[in-house]
Amino acid sequence: MYSARDLAGAAGLGSSSGVATKVAAAGGLLILMVVVMLAPFGARGDQINAACPPGVAGGARDPMPDGPLRITQIAYAKIIDGVAVSRGLPGQATLVALMTALQESQLQNLSYGDRDSVGLFQQRPAAGWGTVEQIMDPVYAAQAFFGGSQPPSPPGLVDINGWDAMPYTVAAQAVQVSAFPDAYARHEDTARDIAEEAGIDLNRAGDPYAGRGRPGPLPVRAVPSAADAAAQCGGGLVSGRPIGGVWPPEEQSVPDPTGTGGMVTPRTAAWVAKARAALPNPSISCWDAHVWNPTSDHPKGKACDVMVGADSRKSPPAKAKGDQIANWTLQTAATTGVRYVIWYGKIWSARTGQWRPYNGGGVYNPTDATGGHYDHVHVSMY
Structure with a gap:
């Protein structure tokens, strides 16, 4: 041949x-x-x-x-x-x-x-x-x-x-x-x-x-x-060093400050308070039953989504807003107990300090605006 x-x-x-x-x-x-x-x-x-x-x-x-x-x-x-x-x-x-x-x-x-x-x-x-x-x-x-x-x-x-x-x-x-x-x-x-x-x-x-x-x-x-x-x-996301420290497990003992009616951990509630103080009018939602994904951190009260208002692949202002949210979250993670962040088709881990491509975890469609996290920043806590 x-x-x-x-x-x-x-x-x-x-x-x-x-x-x-x-x-x-x-x-x-x-x-x-x-x-x-x-x-x-x-x-x-x-x-x-x-x-x-x-x-x-x-x-x-x-x-x-x-x-x-x-x-x-x-x-x-x-x-x-x-x-x-x-x-x-x-x-x-x-x-x-x-x-x-x-x-x-x-x-x-x-x-x-x-x-x-x-x-x-x-x-x-x-x-x-x-x-x-x-x-x-x-x-x-x-x-x-x-x-x-x-x-x-x-x-x-x-x-x-x-x-x-x-x-x-x-x-x-x-x-x-x-x-x-x-x-x-x-x-x-x-x-x-x-x-x-x-x-x-x-x-x-x-x-x-x-x-x-x-x-x-x-x-x-x-x-x-x-x-x-x-x-x-087309970058805009920062990385950093792996984040050390010990974050003991917490129970869902605080009413969700974002008004979902669910319960979150004290660490999650504290992150919401800091985000609201540092970011311009963030649209945040934390607890959710997530019946389609019971392994999610949302029903455990350990995760929040911060909406950027549009599919950021089509909206430069939404992309810039999401970058700002994600970068602030990384820069403060060592004091807030953030475990990982998902934004714009990438996932950041406190263990590695690096961004990696995100594939949807076998649950979400990563090419979709929501599944790929192009319309919101996901933040999970220890």
């Missing part, structure tokens, strides 16, 4: 002797796996481009693909790890690289992306990462991501001072300089799953600066401002 050359081309590997040498260094078996497994699934117009976090609903964590996509991801993961192993880098470097590639391309060797971005890591020729042909070689792309004394010129992982002591998402951001610096965190579990399936040892020891070859490590580069992020991908 395909010639060997056709299959290699579809997999994005090319046929140059330089590539063959690199692949051999990473393990001769890898090229065979990629040729056999990846060729039918080369980059197409309907593949995922994750260069910017989506503004529509998705999974609370990465989806669990099987079949062709998972085979593709495992094969590329082996290539990335093969480069890391050949360099003498620790398994931690492979994990950071896998998290990055999952965010940028869903671990696919895409021939398109935001502006001129291409490849596994959505590296840009205009930013000095190499030619399109070079970046589309997954071995070259992995070498470039890890960095070191060889071209290209943008700093890679080994060039970042103290990267191995950073949170994984911070280390990834130090290389990528994304408008969404926290986006990589949500891919850690998926990266670990793929590594396990691929037989990759993420606990492998190694030299975190192997191949650096420069006079000294480079400092972490500044991240784009929130305004830059908003302009690039």
Whole structure:
């Protein structure tokens, strides 16, 4: 059906002797796996481009693909790890690289992306990462991501001072300089799953600066401002650090201050009071029987919805209002006991401090204005 050359081309590997040498260094078996497994699934117009976090609903964590996509991801993961192993880098470097590639391309060797971005890591020729042909070689792309004394010129992982002591998402951001610096965190579990399936040892020891070859490590580069992020991908939501502390369980012992006739916890009532004092005329409703979803926090008196007045996908004022509500809720969560927030197709958790795409939890239609939380901000308390 395909010639060997056709299959290699579809997999994005090319046929140059330089590539063959690199692949051999990473393990001769890898090229065979990629040729056999990846060729039918080369980059197409309907593949995922994750260069910017989506503004529509998705999974609370990465989806669990099987079949062709998972085979593709495992094969590329082996290539990335093969480069890391050949360099003498620790398994931690492979994990950071896998998290990055999952965010940028869903671990696919895409021939398109935001502006001129291409490849596994959505590296840009205009930013000095190499030619399109070079970046589309997954071995070259992995070498470039890890960095070191060889071209290209943008700093890679080994060039970042103290990267191995950073949170994984911070280390990834130090290389990528994304408008969404926290986006990589949500891919850690998926990266670990793929590594396990691929037989990759993420606990492998190694030299975190192997191949650096420069006079000294480079400092972490500044991240784009929130305004830059908003302009690039329609952002507007802040993230933060995970929130610690102990919030003992509370009984529903206070009449709902929003007038539903139900009972809420003292913590929920206190949050309503603070929200009313800090936000301009918020329209809040807390207790609800939620007969269609008995596991909801609303009938437990531990959740409130703050309406924004319209489908925010169609109303910039409603979007701005929801962002204001959500951001204030996150910024005060450490003192109010907020457990999670759902807004604009995303869910934020106090445990991680990060926003992730929201998939409706198997109960709601995430493409609907209400199910995807585009017309209200949901706030759940401990």
